[in-house]
Amino acid sequence: MKKRIVIGLILVFLLILLIMAVQSISQPQAGLKSIGKIGVIEVSGTITGTSTSNLLQGTTASARDIMAIIRQAAARQDIKAVVLRVDSPGGTSVASQEIGVELDKLRATGKPVITSMGDVCASGGYWIACSTDHIMANPATLTGSIGVIMQMQNIEGLYEKLGVKEVVIKSGQHKDIGSPFRDLSPEEQQILQGIVQDSYQQFIDQVVKGREGKITREQLMPLADGRIFTGAQARDLGLVDSLGDYYDAIEQAKVMAGIQGEVPIEVLNQQDMWKRLVTSLESTFLGNQPTTRLYY
Amino acid sequence: MTILDVLYGLIFQPQGTMRELARTRPLLAGFLVFIGVYFANYLLQEASSAISQNGLGLPGYASWMLASLGAVTAVVIWFVSAGLFSLLAEIIYGYGNGKAVLSCLGFAVFPGILGPALYYAAILLDLPGVGALLYLLSGLWVIGLQVLAVREALTLTTGQAVLIYLLPMASFLLIGALLLIIGGLALSSLPLL
Numbered sequence: 001m002k003k004r005i006v007i008g009l010i011l012v013f014l015l016i017l018l019i020m021a022v023q024s025i026s027q028p029q030a031g032l033k034s035i036g037k038i039g040v041i042e043v044s045g046t047i048t049g050t051s052t053s054n055l056l057q058g059t060t061a062s063a064r065d066i067m068a069i070i071r072q073a074a075a076r077q078d079i080k081a082v083v084l085r086v087d088s089p090g091g092t093s094v095a096s097q098e099i100g101v102e103l104d105k106l107r108a109t110g111k112p113v114i115t116s117m118g119d120v121c122a123s124g125g126y127w128i129a130c131s132t133d134h135i136m137a138n139p140a141t142l143t144g145s146i147g148v149i150m151q152m153q154n155i156e157g158l159y160e161k162l163g164v165k166e167v168v169i170k171s172g173q174h175k176d177i178g179s180p181f182r183d184l185s186p187e188e189q190q191i192l193q194g195i196v197q198d199s200y201q202q203f204i205d206q207v208v209k210g211r212e213g214k215i216t217r218e219q220l221m222p223l224a225d226g227r228i229f230t231g232a233q234a235r236d237l238g239l240v241d242s243l244g245d246y247y248d249a250i251e252q253a254k255v256m257a258g259i260q261g262e263v264p265i266e267v268l269n270q271q272d273m274w275k276r277l278v279t280s281l282e283s284t285f286l287g288n289q290p291t292t293r294l295y296y
Numbered sequence: 297m298t299i300l301d302v303l304y305g306l307i308f309q310p311q312g313t314m315r316e317l318a319r320t321r322p323l324l325a326g327f328l329v330f331i332g333v334y335f336a337n338y339l340l341q342e343a344s345s346a347i348s349q350n351g352l353g354l355p356g357y358a359s360w361m362l363a364s365l366g367a368v369t370a371v372v373i374w375f376v377s378a379g380l381f382s383l384l385a386e387i388i389y390g391y392g393n394g395k396a397v398l399s400c401l402g403f404a405v406f407p408g409i410l411g412p413a414l415y416y417a418a419i420l421l422d423l424p425g426v427g428a429l430l431y432l433l434s435g436l437w438v439i440g441l442q443v444l445a446v447r448e449a450l451t452l453t454t455g456q457a458v459l460i461y462l463l464p465m466a467s468f469l470l471i472g473a474l475l476l477i478i479g480g481l482a483l484s485s486l487p488l489l
Contacts (some may be wrong), residue, residue: 007304016337017413020420021343 021131036080038253039073040094040267041066043084047091047099047124061088061096069269070102072111080268081248081257090123090145091295093199100206103131112256116249117240121229124296126239127203130210134258135240136249137231144234147226148199148208149295150192155180197266199294200224207239241291299325306406314448317403318396326402327371333409334370338363340412344419344427374401380464385450388460393449400445408438425457 045060069232073079090096101151115121115129117137123143127144129135137143158173159166159181166181177188184192204224208217215238218282223229223237246250297305297317302325305313317326342359378398386392411434418427447457 003304006308007300010307011303014336014409014413017416018339021339021416024346024416025339138312173410 009274011270033210035265036257036259037078037266038080038250038257038259039076039082040067040071040250041084041264042267043086043088043099043125043128044118045088047088047128047250048222048233049092049095061091063098065100065269066135067102067135070099073268074098074106074111077086079111079268080263081158081253082106082247082268083116084113084115084128085118085278086115086121086129087118087119087126088122088125090125090296093124093148093202093296096124096127096181096296098200098208099128101130103128107131107133113255114249114253114256115156116244116246117231118246127296129240132210134242134252135242136242136244136252138245139232139243141231141234142228143231144223144229144239145226145296146203146224146296147296148196149226152178152179152184154183156182156202192195196294199296202259203296209239214241218286281283302403303329303406306403306441310444311448314400314404314441314444317400317445318393318449318451321395321399323395323399323402326399330374330402330405331367333405334367335363336409336413338366339415340409344416347416347419347468374398375466377401381446381460382450384460384463385446385452385456386480387458389450389452391450396449397446399440402467404441404445405438407441408434410437411436 003270043061043066047063048060049063050060066230070082073082100274103113110158112134113132115132117125117135118141120142121129121137121144126143126146164178168176168179168181170176170181173189174191178184203218205219207215207220207224211220219238229237229242235243242252243250249264254260297313297320300315302317305316332377351375373400377481378401379394381401382392392400411431414430415424415427415432418424418430443454443457446452446461447454450457450460451461
């Protein structure tokens, strides 16, 4: 009987630890100690909807992955503030918008979010920066590029040389709008220009909302013609809040979160070798076909 | 002897329990204990790494792939070790009993679960140093039990069991050292630019 009690206690102790271990793996912050942390989310490369990176292209920042990490940062009790490290020339409009929306939700939880601009934080990169509480740039950072672009190719001439003729059967007049096999009609140009203008207006609204009290719509409009600025120029124009490097942004996060002393920093979306390899292969071989998209 | 008696015996009466296991040779139970301890240890180690933020950061599927690969390797090593110990005992002392060694070695890893478990508990309590010490002690405990397993399964003296236990490892080390020396000599004779 004594034997059964002793071994039973040992097994129960082990079982409890195993259950806690499963919790720790699924939620690394679970434990008896709860130390506040500054979470860092890296946004590097072109902001896209899905793929993380492609072996044949440069680095891309997947909105899907970044959104998942932002939600994780919002849910984790040990993350007290988030630094968004942006080194991106922009990307697709929807991907930037989605990241911006998730950042707004993260801020709504009361956790301050600070942007730290790297080499470039332009266009879609600047869009997402506008969804943070404080924007910090390096003096030589390239930022701005507030505008929308839609690019298409016309390879009709090439097809002619190859002797290939495209046959189109469509349900409506504009179903093949943006086709690379012919010129745009004036009407189509007008439709697409309308889309670009509407998207541009959304960008303006995002900046006005994000930079409220720092720059007015009237002050912004002359700057929002797609031009780029250095970090120092952007600070003077009210497009960024302060100048500083990555560690200054961490300090700013600590101040805004009310944290004193040393605090652990955790890069929340640090890519491990396995994931990078798998997603690269996935993206390279199963990646989406290029389509006409709006880019910030 | 029930499984609870065996597990209790492994911790509190190892000698008598090993002798009984060598006699009854419960291979399937030994395998289940061995593989159970392996996966429990893996889980606890992963949890400790997750908390102390020094893990490999593998995604879930890669982590379990690695664990499964490790389990297969561990089982192969378990089989090869048992075979080697039995073969060496047969060559040197004229008596081998592979199945008994295999069963006993399977059970001998049981206290090894306490190391990662206590280490994990220590990490939770922010006492990593104590955890590391307990981990080491549990490892030494398993080694002691493995020697006992070899001794009881092959009816050897303690000295003979230690010799059989260390001989394969010592041979591998010796061969490794020899290969290093030969490789070094070969490299040193190459013309340098």
